[in-house]
Amino acid sequence: MNTAVLPQRENYLNAGHGLKSWLLTKDHKRIALLYLITISLFFALGGVFATLIRVELLSPNGHLMSSDTYNKMFTMHGVVMIFFFLIPSIPAVFGNFFLPMMIGARDLAFPRINLVSWYLLVIGGALAIFAMVAGGVDTGWTFYTPYSTSYSNTWVIATALGIFVAGFSSILTGLNFIVTVHRMRAPGMTWFRMPLFVWAHYATAVIQVLGTPVLAATLVLVFCERVFHIGLFDPALGGDPVLFQHLFWFYSHPAVYIMVLPAMGVLSELVSTFSRKPVFGYKIVAFSSVAIAVLGFLVWGHHLFVSGQSLYAGMVFSFLSFFVAIPSAIKVFNWTATLYKGSISYATPMLYAFGFIGLFTIGGLTGLFVASLGIDVHVTDTYFVVAHFHYIMVGGAIMAYMGALHFWWPKMTGRMYPEGWAKLSALIIFLGFNLTFFPQFILGYLGMPRRYHTYPDEFQVLHVLSTAGASVLAVGYLMPLVYFMWSLRYGPVAGANPWGATGLEWQTASPPPVHNFDEIPVVTGDAYDYSRVVGEVMEVG
Amino acid sequence: MASEAHVETLALREQFDTAAQQKDASTLGMWIFLLTEIMFFGGMFMMYTVYRAVYPNVFGLASSTLDEVIGAVNTAVLLCSSFTMVLAVRGAQLGKRRTVMLFLVLTIVLGLVFLGVKGFEWNQKFQEHHVPGPSFHLEGTALQGQAQLFFSLYFAMTGLHAVHMVIGCGIMLFLLWKTYQGTYTAEYYTPIDMGGLYWHFVDVIWIFLFPLLYLIDRHLK
Amino acid sequence: MTQHIDSVKTYATVWVVLLFLTALTTAVAHVDLGAFSVVVALTIAVIKMLLVALFFMHVRHSNQLTKLVVLGGLLWLAILIVFTLADVFTRGWLSVPGK
Numbered sequence: 021m022n023t024a025v026l027p028q029r030e031n032y033l034n035a036g037h038g039l040k041s042w043l044l045t046k047d048h049k050r051i052a053l054l055y056l057i058t059i060s061l062f063f064a065l066g067g068v069f070a071t072l073i074r075v076e077l078l079s080p081n082g083h084l085m086s087s088d089t090y091n092k093m094f095t096m097h098g099v100v101m102i103f104f105f106l107i108p109s110i111p112a113v114f115g116n117f118f119l120p121m122m123i124g125a126r127d128l129a130f131p132r133i134n135l136v137s138w139y140l141l142v143i144g145g146a147l148a149i150f151a152m153v154a155g156g157v158d159t160g161w162t163f164y165t166p167y168s169t170s171y172s173n174t175w176v177i178a179t180a181l182g183i184f185v186a187g188f189s190s191i192l193t194g195l196n197f198i199v200t201v202h203r204m205r206a207p208g209m210t211w212f213r214m215p216l217f218v219w220a221h222y223a224t225a226v227i228q229v230l231g232t233p234v235l236a237a238t239l240v241l242v243f244c245e246r247v248f249h250i251g252l253f254d255p256a257l258g259g260d261p262v263l264f265q266h267l268f269w270f271y272s273h274p275a276v277y278i279m280v281l282p283a284m285g286v287l288s289e290l291v292s293t294f295s296r297k298p299v300f301g302y303k304i305v306a307f308s309s310v311a312i313a314v315l316g317f318l319v320w321g322h323h324l325f326v327s328g329q330s331l332y333a334g335m336v337f338s339f340l341s342f343f344v345a346i347p348s349a350i351k352v353f354n355w356t357a358t359l360y361k362g363s364i365s366y367a368t369p370m371l372y373a374f375g376f377i378g379l380f381t382i383g384g385l386t387g388l389f390v391a392s393l394g395i396d397v398h399v400t401d402t403y404f405v406v407a408h409f410h411y412i413m414v415g416g417a418i419m420a421y422m423g424a425l426h427f428w429w430p431k432m433t434g435r436m437y438p439e440g441w442a443k444l445s446a447l448i449i450f451l452g453f454n455l456t457f458f459p460q461f462i463l464g465y466l467g468m469p470r471r472y473h474t475y476p477d478e479f480q481v482l483h484v485l486s487t488a489g490a491s492v493l494a495v496g497y498l499m500p501l502v503y504f505m506w507s508l509r510y511g512p513v514a515g516a517n518p519w520g521a522t523g524l525e526w527q528t529a530s531p532p533p534v535h536n537f538d539e540i541p542v543v544t545g546d547a548y549d550y551s552r553v554v555g556e557v558m559e560v561g
Numbered sequence: 562m563a564s565e566a567h568v569e570t571l572a573l574r575e576q577f578d579t580a581a582q583q584k585d586a587s588t589l590g591m592w593i594f595l596l597t598e599i600m601f602f603g604g605m606f607m608m609y610t611v612y613r614a615v616y617p618n619v620f621g622l623a624s625s626t627l628d629e630v631i632g633a634v635n636t637a638v639l640l641c642s643s644f645t646m647v648l649a650v651r652g653a654q655l656g657k658r659r660t661v662m663l664f665l666v667l668t669i670v671l672g673l674v675f676l677g678v679k680g681f682e683w684n685q686k687f688q689e690h691h692v693p694g695p696s697f698h699l700e701g702t703a704l705q706g707q708a709q710l711f712f713s714l715y716f717a718m719t720g721l722h723a724v725h726m727v728i729g730c731g732i733m734l735f736l737l738w739k740t741y742q743g744t745y746t747a748e749y750y751t752p753i754d755m756g757g758l759y760w761h762f763v764d765v766i767w768i769f770l771f772p773l774l775y776l777i778d779r780h781l782k
Numbered sequence: 783m784t785q786h787i788d789s790v791k792t793y794a795t796v797w798v799v800l801l802f803l804t805a806l807t808t809a810v811a812h813v814d815l816g817a818f819s820v821v822v823a824l825t826i827a828v829i830k831m832l833l834v835a836l837f838f839m840h841v842r843h844s845n846q847l848t849k850l851v852v853l854g855g856l857l858w859l860a861i862l863i864v865f866t867l868a869d870v871f872t873r874g875w876l877s878v879p880g881k
Contacts (some may be wrong), residue, residue, distance in 0.1 A: 084613040195593045202847065203586040204576070230858050233597040234564025241717070250693045250713035252608060257706030261612060266866045267604050321869065333869035459851060506737045588844075592851045600862075609864045611870050633808045637801055644797040647838045654787045672839040761839045768830045772807055772823040779811035780819070 031434070031531040032236040046131035047534060052117035053432070054138050060501075062104040062145060067494065069097035074487040076455075080480050081251045082473040090176065090473040091158035098161030103125035103183050106417060107190055107275065110282035111197070112141070114424045115221045117432060119197060121525040121532065121533040122215050124206025124541050144186030151178035159470060163274070165253035165264040169245040176246060180239040183271035187232045187239075190278070194228025197221055206524075208543035212306070215523055216299055219306040220285025223313040227274045227281070230317065235271035238264065262327050268458050269320035277316040280380075280412060281309060286350055287373055290423050291355045293521040295362025298548035301354045325396045334393055341391035348384055352377060367519070368442040372423030375450050379415025383408055386461065391404040401471075404464025410457045422443060422449070422500070429504065430514030434531045437507045439500030441499060449496035455489025524550050567600045572749035584751055591755045595762045602721065602766055609773065616707045621778030623699055623711035626691060628682065632775040635678045650757040656747030658740060665723035665737045668760065672730045679723055683716070692716070700773045715774055722770060725763045732756050752781060796837045803830050807849040 032049045036042075042050055072093050076084045085093070088553070116134065120127055128134050157179045159168040168176050199259030201222045205214070242264070244250055251257025253264045292299045299305055321329055322379055355377060386408040390396045399405060430436050459482040464470075468479050475483070517526040528537050545552060569575045577583040612618045652660030672682040690698050691712050699708040736756050739745065745753060807826040815822060838840040841849060 044605060115602070125576070128577065130590060143712055191597050195590055195597070198593055199586050199590045202589060203582060229593055229597050230600055230854070233600035234604045235861065237601050240721070241608070242715070244717055248693060248713070250717075251706055251709055252713060256707075258612075258616065258704065259706075260611070260870075262869075264607060266869065267607070270604075270862055317858065318865070321865065324869075328873070330869050330875065331870040332872040332875055333865070336868070420865070589847060589851070592848050596851050596855040599859055603859040603862055606859065607866055610863050611866060613868065616857065629808060629811070632881070633804055636804050640797065640800045642802065643800075643834060643838050644793060647793050650788065651787060654785060718802070758839055761834050765831050765834050768834070770825050771804075772811070772827055774822055776807065776811035778819070780814040 029439050029529070030533065031529065032534045033433075033531050035534045044135070046127070046135060048116050048120055048127050048131060049532065049536075051131075051134050051138055051472060052113050054115065055112040055141070055309050058138070058142060058145070058216040059105050059108055059112065060383050062100055063497075066101035067107055067497070069093050069100065070490065071098060071494065074490040076473050077475075077483045078480075078487050080390050080477050080483075081476050083554050085473070087473060089156075091160070091471070092152075092156035092295070094471055095157050096152050099148060099157070099179060099183065101413075102161060102275070102279075103186050104141070104148065104324060106279045106413060107186075108141055108193075108549040109256055109279075109417070109421050110286060110424060111193055111221055111224055111278075112137070113222050114286065114428060115193070115197060115282060118428065119218055119221055120200060120204065121528070122218050122523055123201065123204060123209050124524050124537070125200060125204040126535050126537070126540070128196045129374075130196050132197055137189045137196070140185050140189035140192070143185055144182045144184070144189065147182030147185060148179055149182075149220055150184065151175035154178065162268065163242060163264075164268075165242070165245065166255075169253055169264075170249075171243055177243055178483070180242055184236055184239045187236050190228050191232045193288070194232075195226035195227035198229065201225075206540050206543055210543075212303065213543055213546050216288035216302065216309070217306050217536075219309045220288070221279045224278050224281040224285075226310075227278050227316065231271040231274040231278075234344070235275075238271070241267070246341075260331060262324065265324050265327055265329075266464060269323040270317075272317050273320040273323065274313075277312055277455045279417050281312060283376065283380075283417040284309070284348075286420040286424040286427075287351075287355060287376055288374040289521070289523070290369050290420075290427060290454075291358050292548050293361050293427070293519050294365045294367060294373065296365075296520070297358055297362040297548050298546070298550070299354060299356040300357035300360075301350075302547070305354050306352050306440075307353055310482055312344065315340065315347070319391075321373045321398070324393055325393055326400050329556040333483075338391055338393050342388065345384060345388060345391075348380075352381055352384075366443075367426075368429035368437075368439060369423045369519075371443060371446040372419045372426065373451075375419045375446070375453075376416055376423065379411050379419065379453070383411030383416055386394055386411065399464055401469055402464035403460040403468045403470055406470050407457050407460035407464060410460070415453055415457070419449075421448070425500070425504075427519070428525075429507070430518050431525060431530045431532070433508060435507045435511035436518060437500075437511055438503050438513045441503045444497050445499035445503075448492060448499070450498050452489050452492030456493055457489070459483075459485045459489075515554070520550075520553050522550060522553060571744070572751075579774065580749070587751050587755060588758075593757050595758065598725075598762060600663065602718075605714065605718050605721065606769070606773075609718065611712050612707075613773075613777070616710070617778075619702055619704045619707040620711050621781060622777060623691075623703055623715075624777035625709050625779065625781070626689065626699070626774045627715075628685070629775045629779065631678060631682060632771055634770045635675055635682075637677070638671055638675045639764050639767050642675070643761050645671060646757050646760045650750075650753055653740075653745055653750035653753040654747060658743065658745075660691045661740045661745070661753065662737060665733055665740065669730055669733045669737070672726055672733070672760075676723060676726055676730075679719065683719075686712070686716075716773070718770055722763065722766055726765070729756075729760050729763055732759060786840070788837070788840075793838065800830055800833055833863050 032047055045051060054554065076082055076090060076093070082090065154175050157174045157176055159172050159174070159176060163176070163180070200356045201218060241252055245252050251259045253259045253261045255261065288299050288305060319337055319341040321333055325334050390399060390405060390408055426437060426442055463479055463482045464480065468475055514530045515528055524541055527541065567573065567575065572580045573583060577586065645664045649661050649664035649668060652664060686692055690696050693709045693713045693716070697705065697709050699705065702708055733756060736753055739752070802855055803826050810822055811819065835852065842850060
């Protein structure tokens with residue numbers, strides 16, 4: 021394996037030097053790396069809050085911090101992880117980098133707006149961090165009224181402003197992706213020849229542009245209520261706090277699909293590549309992405325089952341919530357069918373894909389539990405829900421993110437990471453994850469409420485197991501940080517297509533040239549056509 | 562087949578193959594942005610719809626304290642500004658620089674008239690103690706909280722609309738300056754086109770705000 | 783892509799109709815139509831919106847995708863309003879023991 025530092029031909033990394041060439045770049049690939057660094061920092065910050073939470077929960081009577089401080093910990097953990105890590109993650113890093121390449125374009129439709137998107141995330145993040153440093157916010161990431169509007173004495177507005185700004189980052193990314201997919205496809209790249217990763221990001225983008233503005237409106241109203249005491253959500257003045265929940269969850273439920281659809285897009289690429297088979301039922305998977313995006317907007321009331329929402333509305337939302345599980349399940353079945361009689365390789369990205377399939381399935385099935393009105397009355401606001409969404413977001417989305425990182429690392433950097441260490445950390449992450457979150461299903465079912473830092477003694481064993489798991493998980497996440505950095509200098513030089521994958525991004529050099537392709541390809545075949553990949557080199561045309 | 566790298570111009574930036582493709586992309590992008598604006602205003606429209614449905618009488622009473630003639634005239638002002646805007650775009654399509662500048666100026670003037678009238682109306686509300694807050698009071702009802710809800714929504718929605726108008730005037734000024742500099746031609750006038758779409762959209766928002774805020778239960782007065 | 787340049791007459795006609803509809807909606811508001819008042823007011827508003835969209839915003843010359851974007855936006859707004867109203871209006875319907 022060639023580990024020497026070769027004189028490199030010109031690529032997007034070495035074309036243009038200095039801070040200004042990065043901070044004023046219009047290159048979607050550079051912007052993707054700017055995002056990678058930014059969201060990694062936010063992930064670390066969210067992880068710090070998680071650590072503090074888990075350490076506090078080691079003992080039943082919470083002597084590490086006061087209740088008020090604990091409220092701030094879980095609030096800021098949620099805010100950072102959701103708005104500043106998960107929502108941008110896969111689209112802003114891998115979508116930005118690879119969506120144009122996958123459809124044979126030279127860049128996104130609006131490169132300068134792409135850069136503005138990144139700056140908005142940074143500014144929003146700075147505002148949120150300011151709020152945290154200045155004293156924090158304790159409302160929960162859900163900002164329920166009337167606590168957030170009338171009673172909390174913490175930095176609600178600063179945090180809300182940070183989220184508001186970050187929301188526009190998300191909206192502009194979505195807008196950019198939609199226009200790019202509609203108008204920038206290479207000759208011959210029809211809708212049904214696009215990689216499923218692109219379909220997933222298109223569906224995600226639709227959610228981003230339809231849902232996020234409602235969050236923005238909600239935050240404006242919270243600001244007005246908090247500053248002017250106008251009574252929109254105050255029962256004493258005729259207002260209805262449940263209306264806040266309707267507005268909030270109209271965005272925040274589809275938001276979870278913003279977080280998971282791109283992960284599913286990654287899965288299609290990984291499962292196909294490492295079974296060396298086309299994804300089973302390509303069109304069904306593509307339509308499922310769209311179906312999830314649409315149906316995802318019709319279920320938000322399942323977050324309001326015990327809020328005072330009408331029982332009839334609850335029943336309708338419950339039924340629709342069962343319905344929205346179907347396209348997700350279809351995707352899992354189709355990936356599994358893809359594996360059948362495939363030539364399976366257990367490279368690290370595939371290990372993460374397997375992890376996703378198993379853990380997302382568990383998370384998704386428990387979603388059906390909480391979608392059932394009767395069960396939800398029992399488990400709502402308990403650790404059961406916490407475990408449910410962490411199985412999807414961490415066991416699902418973050419696993420897919422890690423899989424994507426390992427899969428596309430050689431393409432983005434031109435270097436291969438050390439496979440042995442990568443496999444080991446994937447295993448550690450898997451074990452650590454389950455040890456952290458499986459006990460939480462049991463805790464929740466037994467009655468442990470979420471957002472509480474004191475609890476009955478009999479829950480301590482499960483909490484200790486969970487915290488132990490979190491420590492293992494932390495180790496698992498730190499290892500890639502080390503070996504990825506190592507690989508930049510000492511990793512084997514990667515070729516154009518080390519995985520033998522299909523997809524136009526693998527037809528160009530690693531790292532890619534500034535304009536992606538020396539010549540824009542003309543597409544004549546379907547996605548996932550492995551007969552055209554000879555060894556490591558894909559035959560063009 | 563392979564698209565050649567080309568020298569970047571305003572009408573044909575380097576990521577696009579043809580000017581038509583760029584115009585198409587810009588137009589689609591603008592419409593998607595307007596879509597997000599529909600949802601942004603939509604949150605407040607939803608709040609309004611719910612509270613009006615639940616407190617119809619108080620809302621009717623509160624609405625009747627707004628001057629419908631001023632509201633109607635202001636609506637007409639904005640519709641005139643949309644007319645001048647579309648004539649500006651038409652002038653751009655024909656490459657007539659002076660026409661564009663004339664109609665952009667008229668649009669800005671009408672927009673400022675609208676904002677001026679709005680300011681006058683708000684001041685009136687302030688005088689009558691109809692601004693939500695400690696000194697709020699609406700005669701004729703015991704449901705002061707609910708009455709305050711109407712005015713909260715009135716100020717929030719007309720306020721958000723006014724912010725968009727101010728931004729719109731800013732955009733028009735920018736376009737005016739660029740037109741003066743000769744930046745646009747009959748082949749490339751996309752920014753004027755896009756500015757027009759924005760302006761018309763803000764007008765459409767007002768088309769709904771006027772009847773919803775000013776014309777509730779007028780027959781009862 | 784051929785460009786449609788509408789005539790000043792077309793725009794002026796639409797403008798006059800819009801002004802007329804504004805006067806109409808203001809006048810009709812003074813007629814007691816009961817629950818129908820809001821229907822009439824919204825219908826007129828929708829017609830005005832369509833005139834502005836189709837003629838001033840050139841939607842009538844636009845491609846299918848643009849029209850889909852407009853319709854999608856209106857549909858999604860409807861989802862938000864209708865589902866929320868459905869909750870608010872059905873709250874008293876089912877009496878649950880103990881509630």
